[in-house]
Amino acid sequence: MVTNRRQADDSDFPTLSDKDRAEAIGCLYDVALDPARYEALLDHWESAVSPLRARADFAAPRLLDDPQIASHFRRAGEFLDRIALTEDPDEIDAILAPFDRVAALVFDQQHCIRAANEAARTRLNLPDGARLGDLPINADDIEAVSETVRMLVHDNDKDxxxxRVRSRVEGHLIVLRLQRHLAADGTPLVIAASNDVAWPEGFCDILRSAFNLSxxxxxxxxxxxxxRSVSEIAAQRGRSVDTxxxxxxxxxxxxxxxxxxxxxxxxLSVMDMTNLTLQSAPGPRVISGGDGMLKALDFKSLVTPDGRRLDYLLLGDPGGTPVxxxxxxxxxxxxPASAEAEAANRGLRIIVPLRAGYGLSDMVDRKTDYDAALIADTLQVLRAENVTRCPILCISGDTYYAVRLTRxxxxxxxxxxxxxxxxxxxxxxxxxxMDKWHRFILAGAKYTPHLLPFMVKAGFLLARKIGKRGFLHAVYGNSPGDISTLEETEVFEAIVTGSDTALSDTNCAHEAFSRQLVSGQLGDWSDEVNALRGQLPVIYMNGAQDPQVPLATFEExxxxxxxxxxxxxxxxGQLAFFRHWRDVLDRLTPLLEE
Structure with a gap:
């Protein structure tokens, strides 16, 4: 049931019935606590909100402009931020960074192991989702560690x-130092660092070579x-103490x-020198590389006039004709690796700016017009590459930015x-x-932009939780052509590797994603498009199974x-370029001469 709710300015606007409101808020908190419930929210939200869209003024839509609903979304967003903290390794990595050689763990209040560094994973052989009880130490020592973690979490007088605990596997003593640490949101964590040193692969050979040891x-x-003590070493090696x-x-x-x-x-000093040598070996500081077919590429960096880092990639021939x-x-x-190789063969230098908030390109502040910054950043990259004229190749909604750049x-x-x-x-x-996933986000951006940040953030966390393959199969599930394209090995590698700039273990571009959608591209920019008539070729190469631009819309x-x-x-469908890149390059080539 849809009812009207009166705003302070005495204008009526469509809103949810009490029943739909309660159910939507319930779904909202389900997703906030577990992003895997995202599709259930999507389905319920669409069934409740779709009738409201039919009654809204399309030119000036105003749905659910309701302080109560907004407050629930805001609160649910705070829950999501906590989930992002538990899964976002940025802060956790910073906590563990000083412990590069020794095993180090981070415990939460429930004694779950929130994170472990490589040394700990190697030395302790921890399973996914490990708890304190999974540590390979004696049972009595597990209880002692548990009590200490509990004390550090709750006793502010001791931090x-x-x-000293004993290894259950090898029997030697391990010294643990536990330290309370407050996360950015105030959540108490406990860092446990041990003297159990991770022995670098091949380090015995280094010692033998350096000191002529057997x-x-x-x-x-x-x-x-x-x-280990001398007696423990003797027992371990089956030799006498005197030997x-x-x-x-x-x-x-x-x-x-x-x-x-x-x-x-x-x-330990030699180990440090070895690690330093390995870490400072020649190579790019940041690269984009795939699983074997894609060539690893350096990210190039600029500094914008307002002091932000701005990265970009060059595909194909670094000295070729710019696109x-x-x-x-x-x-x-x-x-796809074959497409990048063909671009090189055709002498094409494909210039790919990483917009603000993607990869290591710094995000713009909230007061900055995101679209204006994107245009300015793109032009700065082209100036750095000494480009005075080139064609634009774009995908889906980025046509909006192509038109703005050209204008x-x-x-x-x-x-x-x-x-x-x-x-x-x-x-x-x-x-x-549109298919439900695309409609959920784009209609949300159009009709309820104030609620969009939660929707997008939850979607990004869902993708991180279930993996990109599972997420892409959900998003493109009603486009058999896109699913078959996605399952091509080269395509999957390209999409997963490339999209690391939007979502990876260390990066989540949900804010930048949202700000693009609520800027200008969902408005009416038809005058801007028509102003290009007769000025330059504009070519659309679409798929009939596109979940965002289905056939009826394409015909319009x-x-x-x-x-x-x-x-x-x-x-x-929407992955047309990744399936038909050869056709795209064939159509592009003659335009390079114009």
Whole structure:
């Protein structure tokens, strides 16, 4: 049931019935606590809100402009932020960063292991979702650690403790130092660092080479670094205590050290030098690389006039003819390996700016017009590449930015090729035709923009939780052509690798994604499009199974913009470029001469 609710300005606007409101809020908090419930919220929300859209003024939609609903979305967003903290390794990585060599863990209040560094995962062989009880130490020691964690979480008078525990696997003593740490949201965590050192692969060979040790002697050094006593080493190696002492005496002579403590310090110093050498080996600071087919590429960096970092990639031939590529708000910055190789063969330099908030490109502040910053950043990248004229190749909604760039800098761009291209959406039915995932986000941006940030953030966290393959299968599930395209090995590698700029273990571009949608692209920019008539070629290469631009909408575009050159691929949808990149490059090539 749909009812009207009166605002303070005495104007009526559609809102939810009490029943739909209660159910929607229930779904909202379900998602806030578990992003895997996202699709249930999507389905319920669409069934409740779709009738409201039919009653809204399309030119000035105003749905659910309700302080109560907004407050629930805001509160649910705070829950999502906490989930993002538990899964976002940025803060956790910073906590664990000082412990590069020793095993280190982070416990939460429920004694779950929130994170573990590589040394801990290697030394302790922890399963996914491990708890304190999974640590390979004696049962009595597990209880002692549990009590200490509980004390550090709840007792503000004490913030650290040191425990000696015994390994259940190898039997040697381990010293644990536990420290309370408050997360950014005030959640108490406990860091546990041990003296259990992660032994670098091949380090025994380094010790043998550096000090002329035998293989046996190098293993004895390893046991000493692990804090084992002489008797423990003897028992471990099946030798007498006197034999181990003789081997240690030989090691001390060869390393010119005078005690076991000095020997251990020397070994740790050499380990540090080895790690430093490995970490500072020649190579790009930040790269984009795939699973074997894609070539690893350096990200290039600029500094914007307002001091932000701005990254970009070059695909194809770094010295070739320039083409500006706009990769959609999903961050599809890489092409299938064969497409990138063909671009190089054709002498094309594909310039791919990473917009603000994607990858390591710094986000703009909230007061800055995101669209204006995107346009300015793109032009700065082109200036850095000494580009004075080039065509634009774009995907889906990025057609809006292609048009804005062309209008803002007349004569700089020679053509626009829009793959799965969008044009201004000028009627409610164009939203209603979309597949439910695209309609949920785009109609949300159009009709309830104040609620969009939660919807987008939840979607990003869902993708992180279920993995990109599962998420993409959900989003494109009603487009068989897109699903089959996605399952092509080169395509999947390109999409997953490229979209790391939008979502990875260390990056989540949900804010930038939202700000693009609520800026200008869902308004009526048809005058801007029509102003390009006769100025340059505008070519659309769309798929018939596009969940965002279905056939009926595509035909309306073709009717309303009869001067645009349209192509339609029957066997694909929004991923048309990734399936038909050869056709796209064939159409692009003659435009380079114009």
């Amino acid at each position: 650290s403790a040191v425990l 293989g046996t002697e190098a293993e004895v050094v390893r046991h000493l670094v692990d804090c 181990i002492r003789a081997q240690i005496k030989s090691i001390l002579a060869k390393t010119e050290t005078h005690s076991q403590l000095e020997l251990v310090r020397l070994a 500006l590529y706009l990769p959609l708000d999903f961050g599809f910055v890489r092409w 803002q800098t007349p004569g700089m761009f020679s053509a626009i090729i829009a793959c799965s291209g969008m044009l201004p959406l000028t009627g409610r039915e164009q939203y209603e035709r 575009f073709r009717r309303d913009y009869d001067w645009i050159e349209f192509h339609l691929f029957e066997n694909v």
